[in-house]
Amino acid sequence: MAKESMKAREVKRLKLVEKYAEKRAKLKAEGDYVGLSKLPLNSNPIRLHNRCKITGRPKGYMVFLVNVDYRMEILSRLTVVFSKMDSMVIQHLHLKLD
Secondary structure (H helix, E strand, C coil): CCCHHHHHHHHHHHHHHHHHHHHHHHHHHHCCHHHHHHCCHHHCHHHCCCCCCCCCCCCCECHHHCEHHHHHHHHHHHHHHHHHHHHHHHHHHHHHHC
């Protein structure tokens, strides 16, 4: 799990990116790089990280907004459940075949 301060910092960056997006686009179109350098560094969208919505982990972020480790944990739990169900079905089939 990510620290709450890291999650809060990411939210703060997102707000800054949204706040300065128009101004940044205008300065870029004009080619005013001095004006761009005066904007806050965290207002640059390149500083944003994709984070897992559940754990807050910054890397391993894939589809469904959940990181790879958490998804693997969920899948392993489901595998155990389905393997138990499979064994019950197999036992049931064996009983019917006999």
